[in-house]
Amino acid sequence: MTRFIAWRIVQLPLILAVVYLITFALVWLAPGSPYGNNDRALSEAAKNDLKARFHGENWEAFLAYYPWRIVAHGDFGPSLSYEGWSVNDVLSSALPVSISLGLFSILIALLCGCAAGVTAALHRGGILDLLSLSAALIGISLPPFVVAGMLIVIFSDGLHWLPSGGWGQFRHMILPAVALALMPMAYIARLTRVSMLDTLGHDFVRTARAKGLPKRTVVWKHAFRTAFLPVFTYLGPATAYAMTGSFVVETVFNIPGLGQHFVNGVKNRDQTLILGTVLVYAAFLLVLNLLVDIGYALIDPRIEITARPE
Amino acid sequence: MKGEFHRGRIRFGGLILLLLLGTCIVTLPWTLRSSSNFYYDHQHTDSALLPPQMNTTWMWFGTSKLGQSLLGQCLAGGVISLTIGLAAAAISVFLGVTVGILAGYRGGWLDSLLMRIVDILYALPYILLVILFKIAMEKPLEKMLGSSAAANLVVLFLSIGLVSWLTMARVIRGQVLSLRTLPFIEAARAAGVPQYRIFLRHLLPNLIGPITVYATLTVPQAILQESLLSFLGIGIQKPMPTWGSLASDGLGLALAPVASCWWLLVFPCTLLGVTLLALNFVGDGLRDAFDPKAEASHI
Numbered sequence: 001m002t003r004f005i006a007w008r009i010v011q012l013p014l015i016l017a018v019v020y021l022i023t024f025a026l027v028w029l030a031p032g033s034p035y036g037n038n039d040r041a042l043s044e045a046a047k048n049d050l051k052a053r054f055h056g057e058n059w060e061a062f063l064a065y066y067p068w069r070i071v072a073h074g075d076f077g078p079s080l081s082y083e084g085w086s087v088n089d090v091l092s093s094a095l096p097v098s099i100s101l102g103l104f105s106i107l108i109a110l111l112c113g114c115a116a117g118v119t120a121a122l123h124r125g126g127i128l129d130l131l132s133l134s135a136a137l138i139g140i141s142l143p144p145f146v147v148a149g150m151l152i153v154i155f156s157d158g159l160h161w162l163p164s165g166g167w168g169q170f171r172h173m174i175l176p177a178v179a180l181a182l183m184p185m186a187y188i189a190r191l192t193r194v195s196m197l198d199t200l201g202h203d204f205v206r207t208a209r210a211k212g213l214p215k216r217t218v219v220w221k222h223a224f225r226t227a228f229l230p231v232f233t234y235l236g237p238a239t240a241y242a243m244t245g246s247f248v249v250e251t252v253f254n255i256p257g258l259g260q261h262f263v264n265g266v267k268n269r270d271q272t273l274i275l276g277t278v279l280v281y282a283a284f285l286l287v288l289n290l291l292v293d294i295g296y297a298l299i300d301p302r303i304e305i306t307a308r309p310e
Numbered sequence: 311m312k313g314e315f316h317r318g319r320i321r322f323g324g325l326i327l328l329l330l331l332g333t334c335i336v337t338l339p340w341t342l343r344s345s346s347n348f349y350y351d352h353q354h355t356d357s358a359l360l361p362p363q364m365n366t367t368w369m370w371f372g373t374s375k376l377g378q379s380l381l382g383q384c385l386a387g388g389v390i391s392l393t394i395g396l397a398a399a400a401i402s403v404f405l406g407v408t409v410g411i412l413a414g415y416r417g418g419w420l421d422s423l424l425m426r427i428v429d430i431l432y433a434l435p436y437i438l439l440v441i442l443f444k445i446a447m448e449k450p451l452e453k454m455l456g457s458s459a460a461a462n463l464v465v466l467f468l469s470i471g472l473v474s475w476l477t478m479a480r481v482i483r484g485q486v487l488s489l490r491t492l493p494f495i496e497a498a499r500a501a502g503v504p505q506y507r508i509f510l511r512h513l514l515p516n517l518i519g520p521i522t523v524y525a526t527l528t529v530p531q532a533i534l535q536e537s538l539l540s541f542l543g544i545g546i547q548k549p550m551p552t553w554g555s556l557a558s559d560g561l562g563l564a565l566a567p568v569a570s571c572w573w574l575l576v577f578p579c580t581l582l583g584v585t586l587l588a589l590n591f592v593g594d595g596l597r598d599a600f601d602p603k604a605e606a607s608h609i
Binding site for chain 1: 430432434436437438441442443445446530534537538541542543544554557558561564565575579582583586587590591
């Protein structure tokens with residue numbers, strides 16, 4: 001176990017380096033140097049800032065120095081499109097917003113999805129089963145921005161319960177998080193239902209019932225704990241989805257998250273900003289995936305993860 | 311009984327898909343001819359933002375902000391949306407099956423390398439990758455094809471396709487791992503059958519099931535990806551329509567509290583939703599039909 005974790009932690013910077021190289025190749029080498037021959041004129045101030053920070057008198061020196069600066073100082077340099085902002089400023093103001101929105105929506109998806117899945121499995125073939133399954137199908141068949149729009153029409157314009165945009169208080173977070181949670185919730189509900197049905201057929205469930213344990217204990221303590229495993233592995237991709245889906249939802253609800261900065265960066269060919277955003281996202285997701293894997297081993301005593309380097 | 315259920319779902323979903331795709335393709339002569347009222351970019355300047363009217367055919371779905379016929383836009387957009395989905399599925403089948411078979415059959419360092427790459431790509435947010443590919447490929451392609459609209463379309467096909475092969479590769483690798491220990495593969499190898507022939511004649515036919523299933527499930531995902539990109543303003547270039555871009559264009563006007571232009575959102579969204587639903591129907595039905603443990607997983 002320790003060996004597995006240690007190996008994964010060693011892998012982390014290596015994977016990040018690969019991500020850096022890929023992003024760099026895709027974003028920077030294709031459209032060319034920021035100093036000239038570009039569709040976007042770089043402002044004098046930004047150019048000077050770049051030169052001062054990266055000893056980048058010319059393009060080649062800059063290429064060589066940039067990664068070193070990131071590793072040694074955690075400095076991604078000035079944003080090329082937001083004047084007077086460094087990429088680190090943008091990241092530190094927007095990242096907490098995106099992360100809290102993403103995690104909150106995953107929490108909602110997890111709670112509601114598991115509840116719906118277990119209910120559906122217990123009432124297999126009944127009305128509740130059909131209802132939760134059709135809800136799940138609709139959930140994966142509508143683009144999130146449409147869902148977000150409908151939520152605004154119903155709960156904000158119609159019922160005046162929740163604000164239709166903005167950020168700062170908890171109630172600002174509810175509608176966007178629900179809009180974002182719908183898709184992972186649908187997947188989690190389907191996963192839970194299938195694996196719950198599978199588990200309920202096992203002998204240990206019948207034994208637990210036979211020795212007189214109440215149904216609720218058997219369902220939640222015995223069956224659900226086993227049935228939860230596939231759902232747990234889905235958490236990694238689900239978070240990745242929530243973090244990117246938030247790009248769209250943030251735009252609809254006018255939330256100052258990382259999504260809009262990334263999209264602006266892409267539109268304005270702001271290479272430093274794109275690189276910074278991608279690296280931070282990747283690091284966050286990799287760490288999260290690592291935690292999921294460790295948690296997986298802790299939950300299921302049967303699993304012994306062996307170190308990967310065969 | 312159960313088989314009938316699967317077949318029913320596959321037929322039902324398939325029928326809807328065929329009807330939609332057929333209508334979109336059959337009407338192409340009208341939606342692409344610039345003199346027709348249905349032409350997707352025919353701007354009737356005097357009739358912008360009109361609600362649906364039953365007595366004139368081209369106004370069945372209402373008109374857009376620039377006075378284009380929404381019906382015409384939806385029909386033309388359907389072709390593009392579905393083509394994006396199919397192209398992405400084709401790329402994902404080609405890449406995913408190749409990588410999956412190589413990794414599963416050859417094993418060793420090649421397997422480790424390929425699967426690590428898949429892991430890394432899995433860890434990166436999907437949209438991020440699509441956007442990165444798009445940035446990198448758009449300029450060179452524009453030079454190659456000589457037209458920015460064509461480059462935009464091709465880049466969309468490629469970038470969405472290039473990130474959607476991961477699940478396919480994993481599934482195929484798993485299948486190949488279990489297939490290659492079976493006696494008939496061993497027999498083929500012992501008989502000196504060359505490797506490419508083992509791949510094509512012995513492995514591939516046994517993989518048709520999962521390939522069909524995951525290809526079908528890739529199509530709705532790709533269509534959804536395109537709609538997200540269009541929503542963020544980095545998808546298809548105007549005035550070319552797709553269902554996703556029509557829906558995202560209509561969102562603001564349809565949500566306006568006063569004088570809501572509901573038709574701009576309702577029609578493209580319904581078409582999009584019905585298509586995705588039908589595709590998921592077919593995909594799920596196929597998966598259950600091919601899955602030996604279908605009893606547990608029929609959803």
